[in-house]
Amino acid sequence: MTTHLEVALGNRSYRIHIGAGLLGEPQLIRPHLAGNQVLVVSNETVAPLYLESLRGSLADLEVFEHILPDGEAYKTLESLNGIFDTLLRAPCDRQATIVALGGGVVGDMAGFAAACYQRGIAYIQVPTTLLAQVDSSVGGKTAVNHPLGKNMIGAFHQPRCVIADTDVLATLPDRELAAGLAEVIKYGLIRDLEFLAWLESSLDALLARDSAALAHAIEVSCRNKAAVVAADEREAGQRALLNLGHSFGHAIETGMGYGRWLHGEAVAAGMCMAADLSRRMGRIAQSDVDRVTALLTRAGLPVAAPAELNPERLRELMSVDKKVRAGRLHLVLLNHLGDACISDQVPEPLILETLTACRSPA
């Protein structure tokens, strides 16, 4: 089963191809190359598995490689500079295309490198994790981390196309599959109750890596994200709904040190915290919170902040999040399951109640 969808962004529109075996289909990539130079950015885990197959689709081109160490810990300005070193040593010109072969870290860094190299060159995403396929492949957000905050340095830079090959998920560790499912579940929670119900009934198939189930989950997730992004490319309003659980999640990731919690794991815990806070605000019922927690638990995801981080520290970390505006925290809450909204009117005591209640026992 192969399908595709269009992310509609005017002259920056692009297509996401979804299905099995797409990595070996050169006709998907080649029309989107800006010239005959290609830099493939990958990491030391993914490259041995899939770089050869991708190279098959890039025959006759001048192909360079930049292999990053694996992990969020390397999503830094310093590693980014390594990509610039490779581009300049090649040397790659303005018509070069960067192809990101890897998960979110590779995509974010390769995309940001493409955004900045000579003030912007073309790039193509070949996401190899479920998380990257459903999240970073739509929206054009690229970034690196800073010791004082996640994704604080970056750019909006749209890819020319995205190739989401479900075959590559076969080698994905269970923990990363689950982390991807956290974001998939998020789309159900914020704007698609029907999809949430489908996920509840299809979770076992997804965990068993059933190809058709995965393709459907990826497609519906991307469609939801694309609809939001098309309406709000620069995150002025509605796009912020995609950040359900992220203010809490980013604080967890920063507090634990990058790389100890996967992004999806932190978002899963963060979504439970957002659900808990929504209940405290009187918006949803405890049964709704339980439904969220049950699904995430079945997916093997954490549903509370780690014991190591006390509520005060988490609160402090939330203040450096990008969702802060004029000193006020903007939080994504649930009006109902399948319907999210943003509020800058959440009383501080309720935030601290949630941070206290949603903490794993020591």
Add this chain to the structure above:
Amino acid sequence: MTTHLEVALGNRSYRIHIGAGLLGEPQLIRPHLAGNQVLVVSNETVAPLYLESLRGSLADLEVFEHILPDGEAYKTLESLNGIFDTLLRAPCDRQATIVALGGGVVGDMAGFAAACYQRGIAYIQVPTTLLAQVDSSVGGKTAVNHPLGKNMIGAFHQPRCVIADTDVLATLPDRELAAGLAEVIKYGLIRDLEFLAWLESSLDALLARDSAALAHAIEVSCRNKAAVVAADEREAGQRALLNLGHSFGHAIETGMGYGRWLHGEAVAAGMCMAADLSRRMGRIAQSDVDRVTALLTRAGLPVAAPAELNPERLRELMSVDKKVRAGRLHLVLLNHLGDACISDQVPEPLILETLTACRSPA
């Protein structure tokens, strides 16, 4: 005398204010602040002279400062990271505005920091050198250097407004005034023969820092640049004409090590080389080349490459320039004085003849 001009770029349009004493006029800056946080980026030479006066225009706001060491040698990714440190330690949110108070290096770095911080915040330019007032204040180009190439890492990011105060030129060293005049003369050479003639007759007034003459030179230069940029924001075509002398000039700057030659000095030598090459291509007469050389010499600018760099080395450095496309050098040539064009058809032997002829004696 106070004047202004509009850089027309749709919803990214902005105004350049030109005149004496503008730094002390808060009403020019304040409407363009995105929120009440301001980070002033300046350098250790300019800050003691003008930061206090700028601060007067920013009363009642939350103002932070980041003072860079002075010089092109600090236009690096590492120094850029220092600006991010300051922004995050503040912490500044997405509604913060960066104000660049300084020359081209400060503007390029502050602008690039604004382009990348949280994927883009507002910035305002207060250029304090003639070069920055006539060059970097129009066009939205921001960048840092890489050891392997100048301005290789950057972004297009338009300021909210530009304040070009001619009073600040009073403290500009003679050598930097001359470097700014190189770019001013460039506008005459590429598209404004009348302005070139005015410059020939007004050069003494400009060198004497006559306020009205400077304001006129800045205004006409910015108008010329704005017309080119409005037609071609992302440098697909006509904008490249602004690079007259830059392929040669960048090679000189890179070869000498950043900071030893001022950008304007390298461009002056580069423009003489472009004129020489245009003559070798049969486009202009030797008398035209002499006219270019005479004006630049009167302004106190170099008119040949330094003896230290041999032609082969310069040629090699020109190949990593951004103006290379699919391996071919794109050079800006003169059809006539006041009329430039781009060619990727320059025979290699002629380039080497120019590099050999336009070299200072050892």
